[in-house]
Amino acid sequence: MKTALQVTAVIPTFNCRERVEGAIRSTLVQDPLPIEVIVVDDGSTDGTDGKHLAAIDPRVKYIRLEKNHGGGAARNAGVDAASGNWLAFLDADDRWVPQKLSKQMAMLDKCRDSLIFGCANVQFDGGPKDGKVCNRRPPGKDEDISRYFLIHLCTFQTSTLIVPTQLARSVRFNNTLKRHQDWDFVLRLIRAGAAIGYSHEPLALYWDMEDPNRISKQGSVEPTIYWISNAGNLIAPEAATALYFRACFLQHLVNDPMKAIKTGCHLISRNPTAITWLTKKASQRIFKKFTHPAR
Numbered sequence: 001m002k003t004a005l006q007v008t009a010v011i012p013t014f015n016c017r018e019r020v021e022g023a024i025r026s027t028l029v030q031d032p033l034p035i036e037v038i039v040v041d042d043g044s045t046d047g048t049d050g051k052h053l054a055a056i057d058p059r060v061k062y063i064r065l066e067k068n069h070g071g072g073a074a075r076n077a078g079v080d081a082a083s084g085n086w087l088a089f090l091d092a093d094d095r096w097v098p099q100k101l102s103k104q105m106a107m108l109d110k111c112r113d114s115l116i117f118g119c120a121n122v123q124f125d126g127g128p129k130d131g132k133v134c135n136r137r138p139p140g141k142d143e144d145i146s147r148y149f150l151i152h153l154c155t156f157q158t159s160t161l162i163v164p165t166q167l168a169r170s171v172r173f174n175n176t177l178k179r180h181q182d183w184d185f186v187l188r189l190i191r192a193g194a195a196i197g198y199s200h201e202p203l204a205l206y207w208d209m210e211d212p213n214r215i216s217k218q219g220s221v222e223p224t225i226y227w228i229s230n231a232g233n234l235i236a237p238e239a240a241t242a243l244y245f246r247a248c249f250l251q252h253l254v255n256d257p258m259k260a261i262k263t264g265c266h267l268i269s270r271n272p273t274a275i276t277w278l279t280k281k282a283s284q285r286i287f288k289k290f291t292h293p294a295r
Contacts, residue, residue: 013042016044023094027088030098037061039054050062050064094207096159123204158185160203171189176226178226184227
C-alpha cells in the first residue's frame, strides 16, 4: 500500500514583511493542501509579525531565528522541523500558482520507486521581464545541469523545488553560501543519485523587483567566487568559467586585478575550450555594440 504524499511547505523569510503573507496564502490555495506551512524568520528586523502570520491558518507554524544566519540555515531549520514526507520550498517574496502542488504531486506519484525531486519553470513577476518565463527550454536528457544553469542561463528556482524529506535532510543546503544556494543544492541532489522531475510549465511566480535584501540583487562578486572555488566537481569546468567571466571578472578586475587574473587563468587552464568560448562571447558583444549603438 502506497504511503500518502504529505507535503510540508518551507518558507524562509528575512525582512520581507510586505511579501511573506502573500507567499503563505499562495500555499493555502493548493489542492491538495500542504499538511503544514513552516515559516522560518531568519532574524528579521523589519517588524515581521510572527503571531499575525501564525494566525492566518492552523497549518502555519512560525519559527524565529534570533540572528540572521542566511537562507541556507533558515531552509535547513524548516527541513528539520517538518513532519511531511515531502518538502516544497517557497521564497518569501515569490508565489506558487494554484495548481503547483497538484501537478508536481501527480508526476511524483507515478515515480514512487525512484529517487526523484520535482522542479519547474518560473514566470517573472515585476521588473523588466514581467510576465516572461525564465527557461527557454527543458533540460536535455543526460544534460549536465551545471552547464544548463551557467552556460545556457536556465534554472531550477528554489520556489519550484519539491524534495523527499529524508533526501533533503541528508543533502541539506550549504550554510556557508551567501549566493547560489539553490544551484548548489540541486547539483548535490543529483550527485546523491536523484532524478529530475521537471515541468516546463511555470509553476511559481518569481518576484524580480529591485530589493536590497534579496541576495540575487546584491552587487558583490565575492559570494560567487567563493562558490566557484569551493564547489569542486559539482560544476563542469566550462560552466564555472562561463559564470566567472560573465558575472564576476570585470568587477573583480577593478577590485583586485592580480587575483582576478590569477582566478581567470586558473579557470581557463582547467578548460582548454574556454578561449574559444570567451572569444565568441566578446565578438557577440562587440557586434551588438556597433549594430545597436546606445542612444
